[in-house]
Amino acid sequence: MTCRFYREEEVASLLDMATAIDVVEESFRQLGTGGAENIPRQRARAPGFALHGMHAAAEYLGTAGWKMYSTTRIKARFHVGLYDIDSGQMKALIEADTLGQIRTAASSAVGARYLARKPITQLGIFGSGWQAEAQLEALATELPITQAFIYSRDQEKRESFAERMGEKLQIEIVPVHDPKDAVEDLPLVVTATTSKHPVFDGNLLAEGALVCAMGANWTFKRELDVVAIRRADNWVCDSIEACRGEAGDYVLAAEEGYFDWDKSVSLADVIAGQSIGRDNADSIVIYKTVGLAIQDVALGTKFLELAAQNPELGVDLPF
Template identity: 30%
Template sequence: MNFLSLDRQAMARALSMGEAIEALRQALAPAMADGVQVPPRTIMTLGDSAESNQVLVMPAALPLAQAVAVKVSTITPDNPRHGRPLIHALVILLSSQTGEILALMEGAHLTALRTGAMAGLATDLLARPASRVLAVIGAGVQARSQIEAVCAVRPIEQLLLHSRSLDKARALAAWVSDRGLCPQVMVTDSVARAVRMADVICTATSTASAEPLVRAADVRPGTHINAIGGVDEMACEIDPLLLGQAAVYVEERDAALREAGELIQSLRLGVLMPGDVQEIASLLGGSVVPRGTASSLFKSVGTAIQDVAVAAALLRSARTKGLGTRVSL
């Protein structure tokens, strides 16, 4: 058995954020839906508290890439407090034609890349073309990928950062400046100050709280929001009242209605109806994009089809560039 092993350094060199966004754009287009299989993810919770550790297993098959991916990941909410990553993950990429294992990939980098790319695609489809100011709530790995993705699709001139950890926010600001992603970067002392002037807002926190971080009163009409953190039925980064005022999009409607705290709470309050929630892929099929004064919100809970699409693109590029390590078992 021979396959390619890709660590995060090789993956970072193999595929840019812009290329990952385009891989998702192609894979999620309605014309590519035939034969796609995304079984429900298996989630094992190791405890009974709101911050219990979780083990997730996510398979998917994408005929476009002639590939199947299986990701095994863990979410450990207490890890960041001890200087360890929130997420550990491994992705196995297989050929759907021969059943061979094609590659083994470091899954945390892939998760951050495809999550950022998905938010980048949503921003490209929903945010106003003239968007110049980005606010990001959170300062972890996912926040970095959100910044990269939004800056890849909009000419962001000012970035406003807020995190519960001032040190992490400052480190993220330095990282953005070092890479030249945005000419003006500011760390703010409150969520409200970060979001009030934003054209695009990204929330990327590990909150498990039902108390929203972003209040409806602080968000200007016409703002686009990517909410990618707090994937738990009790977690709520965004004020449920805001969902009643925005065009709401998700990756998979049924999964989001089961797992996204903002949607669950909005439905309970009656400010959002199930029929108000649309899948982002519908915009790739030529549907009218809601713009004007209405805000838009993309709530991500993730889907394994994103893993296989980006993993297949990574493998193609890594082979072309001679990256990775050949492993024999």
């Protein structure tokens, strides 16, 4: 077995959002039933640099792997390595910026599949970067979205986002000047920012709303204020263990006495039927994601399955 290397454009050519959502859903189910193991992210740092690593084993797929990525002031660089469980041989090395973008967005869509009060045709979204783009695409793939309200601090960026994504998804996207217009009376709110501080007033959340908060994955960052945390009836994590180490939205609220980790549940357990993710139609639900390696391994394995049908893709590595 030869290890094969794949570039970003090759990943983008084979993976679509609908496929990714189903793959990520199954990875959560397997986590909940014992068919997979996930090891949360760890970081090694130097001035101006951080190396981030996370690992997972997917027994149900016969693969295991890691995602490693470096971040500097200039750029982030992502790679996924996949191994065959039986032989221990490295199967593939994949440039994983696109793969990570898709799997992160798919996680929010899976969360909406199990936690949202449906039907949902409108949503609000905070952020105008590449993650926000994927979040909107994933939720529009999963739900019959016809209208989205986009808030970003930069007027030019939010207007450009609205024009670009509206044309791509063929839905109405309204850039808004006031953050409240991306929250008030909406059944779904997505935060996909790099902010260190809350991006909206939790008092504005509608009864029954689902919040998909995915931007903050450092303990000193929070996109949600304590009001949003306190008003919630259900607190769901992509992984409780991972969120305890990274989800500033929860970590800071817990330190301030506004959040109890014992009341949180994992989406894996919700999908496996072992926990309740939404009490009732009027419950406010927060789904906090920090990103899991099992998603990278599962989606990377799916990519290899598709790439096997396209032998012209990738190049062999000498090991």
